[in-house]
Amino acid sequence: MSGMDNLAGRVAVVTGGASGIGRAIARRLIGQGMTVVIADIEQSALERAAAETGAVGICTNVASYESVQALADEVKRRFGGVHLVCNNAGVASTASVADMSLSDWAWLLGVNLWGVIHGIKAFLPLLKANPDGGYLVNTASVAGFHATPGLGGYTVSKFAVVALSESLALELKADGSKVGLTILCPGPVSTKLGSSQRNRPNELAGGAFVDRDLEALEEGGGLRWIDADAVADVLLTAIKRGDLYAFTHPEWASIVCARHRQIAEALVGATALRECERLSQKETDH
Numbered sequence: 001m002s003g004m005d006n007l008a009g010r011v012a013v014v015t016g017g018a019s020g021i022g023r024a025i026a027r028r029l030i031g032q033g034m035t036v037v038i039a040d041i042e043q044s045a046l047e048r049a050a051a052e053t054g055a056v057g058i059c060t061n062v063a064s065y066e067s068v069q070a071l072a073d074e075v076k077r078r079f080g081g082v083h084l085v086c087n088n089a090g091v092a093s094t095a096s097v098a099d100m101s102l103s104d105w106a107w108l109l110g111v112n113l114w115g116v117i118h119g120i121k122a123f124l125p126l127l128k129a130n131p132d133g134g135y136l137v138n139t140a141s142v143a144g145f146h147a148t149p150g151l152g153g154y155t156v157s158k159f160a161v162v163a164l165s166e167s168l169a170l171e172l173k174a175d176g177s178k179v180g181l182t183i184l185c186p187g188p189v190s191t192k193l194g195s196s197q198r199n200r201p202n203e204l205a206g207g208a209f210v211d212r213d214l215e216a217l218e219e220g221g222g223l224r225w226i227d228a229d230a231v232a233d234v235l236l237t238a239i240k241r242g243d244l245y246a247f248t249h250p251e252w253a254s255i256v257c258a259r260h261r262q263i264a265e266a267l268v269g270a271t272a273l274r275e276c277e278r279l280s281q282k283e284t285d286h
């Protein structure tokens with residue numbers, strides 16, 4: 001897939017841009033000479049982030065299609081179009097799947113999955129309309145590739161973002177589209193994700209979700225926490241190269257490979273899988 005090498009003078013939109021990874025992405029893109037619109041539901045944080053980064057802040061609820069369409073209309077009206085859209089807003093809270101209420105599901109999937117769907121629906125036509133194409137970034141997670149107990153809802157949303165993005169990437173390629181796509185898949189990053197319920201609307205209150213700052217808890221101690229600027233650096237390289245996946249934590253490869261191996265073994269049987277691997281190794285050696 002083609003990358004977007006020349007960012008200067010172009011327009012970007014970053015959802016969830018008032019905090020953490022989104023704010024760091026906005027800062028990096030502005031450093032590349034882009035005009036950046038940050039869209040977020042948390043008005044006060046949005047105003048602070050806009051003042052700090054030099055981005056334009058537009059209050060948006062990504063869980064509402066009307067709100068995201070209004071964002072796209074406003075960006076088009078003010079800047080004439082858009083070249084790069086980062087569907088990044090997200091929330092995470094913990095509960096077992098068995099305990100999650102329907103409002104837990106509605107809130108989480110509304111932001112993490114429908115937010116990305118709304119972003120694609122509202123912005124893809126604008127990206128396609130550019131003669132020189134455009135670029136989409138959908139923020140998933142390493143949680144989009146393996147399941148963790150207590151994070152089932154989050155895992156469902158991120159697997160879905162990976163599936164959605166992989167499908168769209170195949171379709172764009174088949175169409176010979178000039179729109180590129182990267183799936184951002186961070187590992188643990190120090191942000192405010194552990195207090196996500198600060199932005200949960202009252203109409204979706206009630207359920208089993210608990211906000212947990214994993215970084216501050218013992219179970220987060222074995223993880224390698226990185227800062228959001230490091231994620232933005234990885235993403236920038238991926239956008240310029242046109243990489244489908246942007247991972248920040250290569251050490252998770254063994255977990256992802258183990259899952260894929262289990263699936264492949266279930267598909268063809270362990271013996272047949274070993275034979276496939278032996279044959280492909282033989283081909284590589286020659």
Ligand SMILES: NC(=O)c1ccc[n+]([C@@H]2O[C@H](COP(=O)([O-])OP(=O)(O)OC[C@H]3O[C@@H](n4cnc5c(N)ncnc54)[C@H](O)[C@@H]3O)[C@@H](O)[C@H]2O)c1
Nearest residue numbers: 016019020021041042061062089090141188189191192193
């Ligand atoms: N922090 C991590 O360890 C980590 C790891 C992998 C993936 N991610 C993903 O990165 C993305 C950014 O999260 P973060 O870690 O920077 O957390 P964060 O809480 O610091 O930032 C998320 C932003 O999304 C905004 N937001 C929440 N609901 C919204 C809504 N309905 N509409 C618009 N904006 C909304 C919040 O106000 C906040 O500014 C998320 O998609 C998250 O799932 C984070």
